Amino acid sequence: MNCCSEKPVIQLPAGEKLCKNHFTDYFESKVFKTIRQFELLDKEENLGVALSGGKDSLTVLHILNRLSQQNPKIKINAIAIDEGIHNYRDKTLEKAKEFCHENNIKLNIFSYKEEFGLTLDEMLKILDVKPCTVCGIFRRYLLNKKSRELKLTKLATGHNLDDECQSIMMNQMKNNIEGSARLGPKVGLLQHKDFVQRIKPLYLCTEKEVTTYAFVNGLLDEFNECPNVPQSFRAQVRDMLNDFENKFPGTKYSIVNSFLQTLPLLKKQFKNDAIKVCVKCSEPSANDVCNACIYLEKLKINIEAKENGFTQC
Amino acid sequence: MGKINVKVSVDRNNTNKTLELDNEASVMDLLKKININPVTVIVSRNNELILEDEKLNDKDEIKILSVISGG
Numbered sequence: 001m002n003c004c005s006e007k008p009v010i011q012l013p014a015g016e017k018l019c020k021n022h023f024t025d026y027f028e029s030k031v032f033k034t035i036r037q038f039e040l041l042d043k044e045e046n047l048g049v050a051l052s053g054g055k056d057s058l059t060v061l062h063i064l065n066r067l068s069q070q071n072p073k074i075k076i077n078a079i080a081i082d083e084g085i086h087n088y089r090d091k092t093l094e095k096a097k098e099f100c101h102e103n104n105i106k107l108n109i110f111s112y113k114e115e116f117g118l119t120l121d122e123m124l125k126i127l128d129v130k131p132c133t134v135c136g137i138f139r140r141y142l143l144n145k146k147s148r149e150l151k152l153t154k155l156a157t158g159h160n161l162d163d164e165c166q167s168i169m170m171n172q173m174k175n176n177i178e179g180s181a182r183l184g185p186k187v188g189l190l191q192h193k194d195f196v197q198r199i200k201p202l203y204l205c206t207e208k209e210v211t212t213y214a215f216v217n218g219l220l221d222e223f224n225e226c227p228n229v230p231q232s233f234r235a236q237v238r239d240m241l242n243d244f245e246n247k248f249p250g251t252k253y254s255i256v257n258s259f260l261q262t263l264p265l266l267k268k269q270f271k272n273d274a275i276k277v278c279v280k281c282s283e284p285s286a287n288d289v290c291n292a293c294i295y296l297e298k299l300k301i302n303i304e305a306k307e308n309g310f311t312q313c
Numbered sequence: 314m315g316k317i318n319v320k321v322s323v324d325r326n327n328t329n330k331t332l333e334l335d336n337e338a339s340v341m342d343l344l345k346k347i348n349i350n351p352v353t354v355i356v357s358r359n360n361e362l363i364l365e366d367e368k369l370n371d372k373d374e375i376k377i378l379s380v381i382s383g384g
Binding site: 007008009010011017054055056160162163207208210211212215216220222223225238242243245246 | 324325350351352353355357361362364365378379380381382
């Protein structure tokens with residue numbers, strides 16, 4: 001069924017076809033409802049938005065910036081991490097800079113090279129690890145540290161329903177229930193003074209909805225995929241879920257909605273797991289030494305071994 | 314049944330090709346022919362989005378845009 005006489009731009013899983021204007025209203029209403037339902041924002045925020053320059057982060061920044069214009073007590077800062085992925089991040093960062101310049105948003109860029117001494121590409125020549133694992137650890141580490149230094153009260157990310165669905169399934173497949181307990185529209189198990197709360201305003205929006213919104217609002221740039229993604233476990237879970245969604249529309253919504261019903265129980269089960277402080281860098285950590293410091297140490301050992309003519313792993 | 318020729322570009326693998334389809338073929342028929350899951354793309358003609366049941370015309374120029382996150 002069509003919403004009106006205008007040409008539809010999307011068909012929702014329930015069958016309704018929406019035109020550009022009705023879909024934009026539908027999408028933005030869903031994001032604002034998510035913010036209210038899960039209490040993602042307080043009345044006053046110095047809000048950070050993690051910006052990669054891709055469609056998801058541009059969409060969340062576009063909507064939150066409009067919210068900020070309507071409500072000056074919500075201040076917006078963009079924060080981008082340059083991992084140093086040749087021919088990928090350099091391109092998306094250009095889009096991020098262009099958007100922030102046009103919309104008068106302060107953009108803070110931090111790089112692996114400046115913070116850790118090596119780009120991700122250089123790290124992957126030294127370490128025999130899965131790229132997304134080590135990249136994710138360093139990116140989350142920097143986002144939290146720099147958000148705190150910038151005195152941001154929360155950090156919004158562009159994670160959408162598809163991302164969450166993939167994470168839920170990946171944790172199930174790896175028997176990582178504690179990992180699932182950290183998921184949800186508000187990330188993490190406990191509040192901690194050194195931990196900047198991450199929030200996901202696009203939590204209930206599918207990837208197709210986000211792309212459609214980005215397209216009709218002029219936010220979609222040319223397709224640009226990280227060269228490390230196709231080999232990841234996540235990419236295989238994503239393809240499996242999309243096959244299911246095609247055969248059984250609504251599958252992804254069902255997975256996330258049923259997960260949301262169990263999430264309070266999971267958070268309760270793991271609430272006593274204290275957040276520690278890394279003995280090396282003093283950043284919040286689940287263990288005595290944080291994962292970022294563990295990988296930095298591995299890099300150091302491997303570099304020293306190579307310099308001395310030995311091979312490490 | 315007559316045939317139509319449609320120019321198709323796929324952003325994800327950066328390909329451009331002309332495909333012959335049956336007259337009255339829809340976007341869904343096109344996606345099936347090139348083995349693309351409709352959940353993973355949006356489709357545009359003349360910079361306007363079109364849905365899977367939209368009929369294609371001879372000499373249409375179609376862009377298939379991936380919805381997959383880049384990283």
